[in-house]
Amino acid sequence: MGESPYWNPRHETMPRTELEALQVRKLRNLVDWADASVPWQSKRLRDAGVTADSINGLDDLRRIPFLTRDEWMDAQLEDPPFGAILAAPPDRAVRYHMTSGTTGKTPIRVLDSMKDWEWIAEMWCYGLWGFGVRPADTLFVAFGYSKFIGFWGLHYAGEKLGCLVLPGGAMTTDQRVREIVEMGATVVASTPTYALRMAQEARSLGIDLAGSAVERVILSGEPAGSIPATKALIEEQWGAKAGDTAGMTELGTIMIFECAEQPGGTHVIEDHYIEEVVDPVTDEPVPYGEMGERVVTSFGRGFIPVLRYRTRDFVVRIPGSSCSCGRTFDIYEGGIRGRVDDMKLVRGTNVYPRAVEALIREHAEVDEFQIRLYTADGIRDEIEVLIEVPDADVDTDALCAELSKQLADAHESLRFDVRSVELGSLPRFELKAKRVSDERIVIGTEGERRSM
């Protein structure tokens, strides 16, 4: 048999009707497992009149109540440290992880057994293999290897594939760049922000990253991996193909990946998940091509059954047939578009950080940026964008004026004050970037004031 471009050829190319039948079977098993093993879940299911026997089609999924992050956190707070969400005794676990806490909320704590941990790597194998990573590759993982789950699954997926895996924890950026080049890494895993940071470091070290052995950059952790301008910048600076992925601690691993055909979006791993896209206000399903909120049901991690979890991620779903790779798995066009919670209301205009980044990254002269919201004169929302431009030959005044105009044009003429700041004065990030600073004392449309 010739080498397959698919990790699981049968499932990844399965006709949609068969794929949906598989999902229904797995959903029935999952409901049965949750009902029998997790009293907290069982009550929720029984209260909604849902039993495994009553699942006859994918439409029955909608009878299962949504699970929100708040409910998960409340369960943890009521019965610390994990909450009454575990389907097996904690002593059967081999891994403990927690969310990064970037939303400022109580972190979610999760456990995985040996089998679940293997499954977590298995999901990354879909992504790595699908993007063209093979056993002969040398994979450098630019990641801090902490309790944040991040690229842990990718690391083990690399080992499972037979790659030589270089763990890049506890290293400075220049050490990482040097090792990538010296060890001949062919694949690098990083957040989009940090991929750009490493490229910047390589320039300052006089290292020709584009001339290195790196052929692929695996991106995760931020929506920017599917922002065309950011991705193009990464591909140019690394001289490599960049592929987006996205996952979440609540699932333990990735649920979407970009294939080697780079269709401008990410395939959903639909033999292991059911992904719904709903209107975040009405909760009604939205059709292909319309933006909505992801709701995920996972068949993988049995230790913590996840049924209809509200992710708060915005996505636009399109048919898998829109990609030439042959997979029948649907695609999130443009990957994760942002989070429901990310949106900022500034003088009546919705501002999405991703949209701002997409415009800024069109200008390769900008090395780093920050979005700052503040209250002027005690009453008025203002938004400014601070940029760093390392090339002294660039006319920064003209660049700032151009960016201000472009941002205003894209935001109902909202005024953006774009300022060039001293090189190195803006924060750099290794994991998820925090480029929005909301310092307003008056927030929201109701005029509520932040406590001082």
Next chain:
Amino acid sequence: MQDMAGNELGEAEAKLVDVYRELHRVLEMHGDELPPFALRNGTKALAALWQVMNGLDMDPGQLYDLGA
């Protein structure tokens, strides 16, 4: 041998299913007779083979009772 959808498995795939089932049976029935190195490596192998079973749509259930 058929998967849960009634599709016929390939010969090599069917042999892996047999290996999984035999390993599962040994660990379930004779796990307490095995020295630590054999039990723990067998359990780890079972966790890996579970992925094969799952990928072949063979409904492998859960393994927590066996420590995997």
